[in-house]
Amino acid sequence: MDNGDGKVRIGFYVCHCGTNIAGTVDVASVAKYAAGLPGVAVSRDYKYMCSDPGQDLIGEDIREHGLNRIVVAACSPCLHEATFRTATARAGLNPFFCHLVNIREHASWVHSDRAAATAKVYDLIRAACGRVRHHKALERKRVNVRPEVLVVGGGIAGIQAALTVAESGKKVYLVEREPTIGGHMAMFDKTFPTLDCAACILTPKMSQVKAHPNITLWTYSEVAAVEGFVGNFKVKVRRKPRYVNEEACVGCMECVDACIYKEPKFEDEFNQRLGKRKPVYMSFPQATPKVVQIDPETCLHFKTGKCKQPCIASCSRNAFDFNQEERFEDIDVGAIIVATGFKPFDPARSPKYGYGHFPNVYTSLEVERLVNSAGPTGGEVVMRDGRKPKSVGIVHCVGSRNLQTNRWCSKVCCMYSLKLAHLIKEHTHAEVYNFYIDMRTPGKGYEEFYNQLLEEGVHFIRGKVAEVTDWAMTPEEEGKLVMRVEDTLAGFVRRIPVDMVVLAVGLEPQADAQGVRRMFNISCSSEGFFLERHPKLAPVDTATDGVYLAGACQGPKDIPDSVAQAGAAAAQAMALIDKGYIEMEPNAAFIDSEECSGCKSCIPLCPYTAISFDEVTVKATINEALCKGCGTCVAACPSGSIKQNLFEDVEIFSEIEEVLANA
Amino acid sequence: MPETFEPRIVAFFCNWCTYTAADLAGVSRMRHAPNARIIRLMCSGRVDPQFILEAFARGADGVLIGGCHPNDCHYIEGNYKCLRRFRLLRRMLDDMGVEEKRCRLEWISASEGDKVKRVINEMVEQLKALGPLDLPGRFRDWDKEVAELEHAASAASAPCDCHAHKEEAAHA
Numbered sequence: 001m002d003n004g005d006g007k008v009r010i011g012f013y014v015c016h017c018g019t020n021i022a023g024t025v026d027v028a029s030v031a032k033y034a035a036g037l038p039g040v041a042v043s044r045d046y047k048y049m050c051s052d053p054g055q056d057l058i059g060e061d062i063r064e065h066g067l068n069r070i071v072v073a074a075c076s077p078c079l080h081e082a083t084f085r086t087a088t089a090r091a092g093l094n095p096f097f098c099h100l101v102n103i104r105e106h107a108s109w110v111h112s113d114r115a116a117a118t119a120k121v122y123d124l125i126r127a128a129c130g131r132v133r134h135h136k137a138l139e140r141k142r143v144n145v146r147p148e149v150l151v152v153g154g155g156i157a158g159i160q161a162a163l164t165v166a167e168s169g170k171k172v173y174l175v176e177r178e179p180t181i182g183g184h185m186a187m188f189d190k191t192f193p194t195l196d197c198a199a200c201i202l203t204p205k206m207s208q209v210k211a212h213p214n215i216t217l218w219t220y221s222e223v224a225a226v227e228g229f230v231g232n233f234k235v236k237v238r239r240k241p242r243y244v245n246e247e248a249c250v251g252c253m254e255c256v257d258a259c260i261y262k263e264p265k266f267e268d269e270f271n272q273r274l275g276k277r278k279p280v281y282m283s284f285p286q287a288t289p290k291v292v293q294i295d296p297e298t299c300l301h302f303k304t305g306k307c308k309q310p311c312i313a314s315c316s317r318n319a320f321d322f323n324q325e326e327r328f329e330d331i332d333v334g335a336i337i338v339a340t341g342f343k344p345f346d347p348a349r350s351p352k353y354g355y356g357h358f359p360n361v362y363t364s365l366e367v368e369r370l371v372n373s374a375g376p377t378g379g380e381v382v383m384r385d386g387r388k389p390k391s392v393g394i395v396h397c398v399g400s401r402n403l404q405t406n407r408w409c410s411k412v413c414c415m416y417s418l419k420l421a422h423l424i425k426e427h428t429h430a431e432v433y434n435f436y437i438d439m440r441t442p443g444k445g446y447e448e449f450y451n452q453l454l455e456e457g458v459h460f461i462r463g464k465v466a467e468v469t470d471w472a473m474t475p476e477e478e479g480k481l482v483m484r485v486e487d488t489l490a491g492f493v494r495r496i497p498v499d500m501v502v503l504a505v506g507l508e509p510q511a512d513a514q515g516v517r518r519m520f521n522i523s524c525s526s527e528g529f530f531l532e533r534h535p536k537l538a539p540v541d542t543a544t545d546g547v548y549l550a551g552a553c554q555g556p557k558d559i560p561d562s563v564a565q566a567g568a569a570a571a572q573a574m575a576l577i578d579k580g581y582i583e584m585e586p587n588a589a590f591i592d593s594e595e596c597s598g599c600k601s602c603i604p605l606c607p608y609t610a611i612s613f614d615e616v617t618v619k620a621t622i623n624e625a626l627c628k629g630c631g632t633c634v635a636a637c638p639s640g641s642i643k644q645n646l647f648e649d650v651e652i653f654s655e656i657e658e659v660l661a662n663a
Numbered sequence: 664m665p666e667t668f669e670p671r672i673v674a675f676f677c678n679w680c681t682y683t684a685a686d687l688a689g690v691s692r693m694r695h696a697p698n699a700r701i702i703r704l705m706c707s708g709r710v711d712p713q714f715i716l717e718a719f720a721r722g723a724d725g726v727l728i729g730g731c732h733p734n735d736c737h738y739i740e741g742n743y744k745c746l747r748r749f750r751l752l753r754r755m756l757d758d759m760g761v762e763e764k765r766c767r768l769e770w771i772s773a774s775e776g777d778k779v780k781r782v783i784n785e786m787v788e789q790l791k792a793l794g795p796l797d798l799p800g801r802f803r804d805w806d807k808e809v810a811e812l813e814h815a816a817s818a819a820s821a822p823c824d825c826h827a828h829k830e831e832a833a834h835a
């Protein structure tokens with residue numbers, strides 16, 4: 001579009017962004033400066049360019065002044081590039097003639113010296129006006145989106161996301177690493193603040209997942225590889241052998257009774273090692289799928305080959321298959337929801353609390369199992385020495401809000417500590433002391449729950465516990481664990497003897513979060529939780545299109561928030577699929593075959609094998625459908641015959657020239 | 664070197680990690696030196712060594728390249744390609760007398776806004792200590808020298824000491 005005279009006519013707009021930009025950058029003089037740059041036909045400053053009147057300004061000017069290039073100096077292109085391109089297209093100009101200059105995130109927000117910030121903006125807009133002259137009209141290509149969704153992780157977040165997507169009629173693959181879905185919630189007895197029974201609200205959802213015709217549930221499985229991109233991911237799932245045919249087993253547990261080991265002998269991971277299980281076992285009675293499995297580490301057959309295998313004889317359904325091997329399933333999906341949850345903080349990292357040293361120091365998760373009627377003690381709160389505690393101290397913020405361990409607040413510990421205080425008191429009538437730094441109870445009904453606990457006679461002591469010790473200084477302290485704490489409300493140091501200590505461990509990223517992140521090509525924030533695309537406006541999206549986040553893998557969260565986020569992630573995936581296609585950024589590389597010397601140096605560089613060699617023409621060709629637009633081949637081509645749309649050499653060289661042209 | 668020497672840095676940042684980190688520095692108001700001019704590319708693999716040479720030739724005192732950490736490139740391995748080219752280019756820059764600290768490659772992930780701040784501030788300090796590079800000025804000097812040498816060579820048909828001169832020029 002050149003109005004017939006071949007002249008570039010640039011419309012330049014600088015945004016005040018309220019005072020966000022105008023407070024640090026002299027926008028009026030920027031507009032004046034731009035007016036003098038070659039090719040600039042219109043130059044304006046405006047309070048909010050992204051507002052409707054701001055966008056209309058661009059449209060009106062295009063029509064009135066015959067503009068054929070648009071430069072907007074405002075915020076990051078990651079935020080509003082699409083907005084201004086659309087405004088440009090609305091006025092009939094190809095959207096790729098529009099270029100956005102980042103003068104907010106990269107200038108006004110990071111500098112305080114007005115003159116220096118303004119000078120920097122001069123350089124940046126010169127570069128933009130330089131590059132935009134070389135822009136071309138481009139078309140976005142459309143790619144179809146597959147209608148299947150992969151959900152990774154079957155905690156409450158993954159379950160909720162899978163059910164929501166499946167209910168909309170789309171096919172879902174739910175991949176869970178453990179033998180059963182349910183995640184951490186399956187371990188709890190009650191949930192705050194309503195104290196409703198966790199199993200009563202969770203297990204119906206778990207069975208729905210299993211029964212849903214649109215959900216393929218693969219437990220004891222992991223994602224092994226992901227290729228492709230939004231709309232067309234190719235996923236390889238590793239299915240670990242459980243030595244039991246899942247289709248045949250109905251979970252009758254006859255085999256568990258028949259096992260050669262008459263008594264459960266091995267540490268039960270699901271019960272936080274507080275109970276024992278046999279080599280053939282089911283994690284808990286409502287495990288989903290309701291299928292047993294064999295642990296080859298402890299099974300006599302696997303260890304010695306000398307077991308009579310009474311399990312096989314006991315099974316009327318012929319479900320055992322001791323030759324089962326690891327299998328792989330290949331699936332194609334359009335969208336992925338990552339819901340891999342959290343890991344509790346390991347209190348051995350804070351030795352002052354004596355975890356692992358004093359048997360009566362427990363983690364909160366262990367106590368969740370103790371108060372659970374399906375747990376190792378049948379719901380009795382008894383300590384490792386068999387006694388019922390008469391006094392219990394609960395330490396908040398273990399591992400959290402601490403420079404030595406994790407700096408963040410784990411958000412749920414105050415609330416679950418209150419819950420555990422209530423449950424322990426209910427089960428044992430013990431005196432319960434809560435040691436807290438700040439009481440954090442924001443949420444519907446949460447503060448009310450705290451008040452309820454105060455009325456129930458639970459003791460609250462504000463102060464960081466300095467140490468848990470068994471060194472008695474008085475006869476009352478004999479045989480007890482003494483909690484040394486500075487009571488910051490009373491203003492003195494106290495020693496409180498208790499029978500049992502509960503550590504409210506914080507929430508951490510999963511141990512394999514870095515590997516998972518790489519697999520799905522997403523980022524982590526500095527603590528290691530997965531990074532959302534925007535902290536406020538895109539909380540379930542990631543930087544990778546088609547990959548969404550749900551639950552505690554994105555940051556500490558309670559169940560209501562995890563469920564809400566799972567719904568949001570499902571909605572995003574469904575919106576993508578219902579649209580049916582995506583439009584790709586037209587930044588693919590292409591070859592000017594006149595110039596190509598046929599040297600083949602580009603071919604091995606492409607990670608997507610998009611470049612091939614045409615033996616007839618003796619030149620390289622790029623498959624546009626496979627190219628993702630990284631530009632690596634462009635940088636390597638010795639003859640300069642590969643070009644990348646939107647990032648052509650001429651465009652970048654003119655940026656370099658212009659940012660430095662102020663000398 | 665003038666008192667108020669403000670180094671000029673051209674920065675090539677990949678869209679997915681370092682550019683986003685620079686955005687995060689902005690959102691978190693991590694104020695830093697205003698000397699860098701960021702040019703956005705999709706991947707550090709797009710950084711053609713010629714971009715770097717062009718920047719120096721046009722008067723940059725420093726060039727900063729930012730990409731995703733190893734293993735994290737949005738395009739799988741563009742950052743390795745960048746590293747490879749960077750290493751090669753470094754040797755050439757050494758020969759040209761461009762000090763090591765003037766050309767820097769950093770892996771900065773999308774969450775490391777503080778690293779953007781630190782690296783830019785650090786680089787500005789280092790470049791201030793080094794003083795201006797002024798490659799355009801050096802080019803002029805070199806051109807002048809070569810012209811003089813050519814002139815001398817054509818004037819004198821007899822063998823002369825121009826070999827020594829050339830050596831000097833190469834080390835300038």
Ligand SMILES: Cc1cc2nc3c(=O)[nH]c(=O)nc-3n(C[C@H](O)[C@H](O)[C@H](O)COP(=O)(O)OP(=O)(O)OC[C@H]3O[C@@H](n4cnc5c(N)ncnc54)[C@H](O)[C@@H]3O)c2cc1C
Nearest residue numbers: 153155156157177183184191192341342551552557558559
């Ligand atoms: C002691 C304690 C008590 C709590 N009590 C309450 C309460 O009363 N009320 C409340 O609202 N919240 C409570 N919470 C918080 C609650 O646990 C979380 O909000 C909730 O579990 C988050 O659900 P999620 O699905 O995101 O993660 P998780 O429950 O952690 O589930 C993640 C699932 O993903 C699986 N997984 C992980 N990695 C992979 C992988 N790579 N591939 C496949 N699968 C994978 C895991 O095996 C797991 O099944 C409590 C937390 C703790 C620690």
Ligand code: FES
Nearest residue numbers: 677706730731736
């Ligand atoms: S995308 Fe960041 S280095 Fe390749």
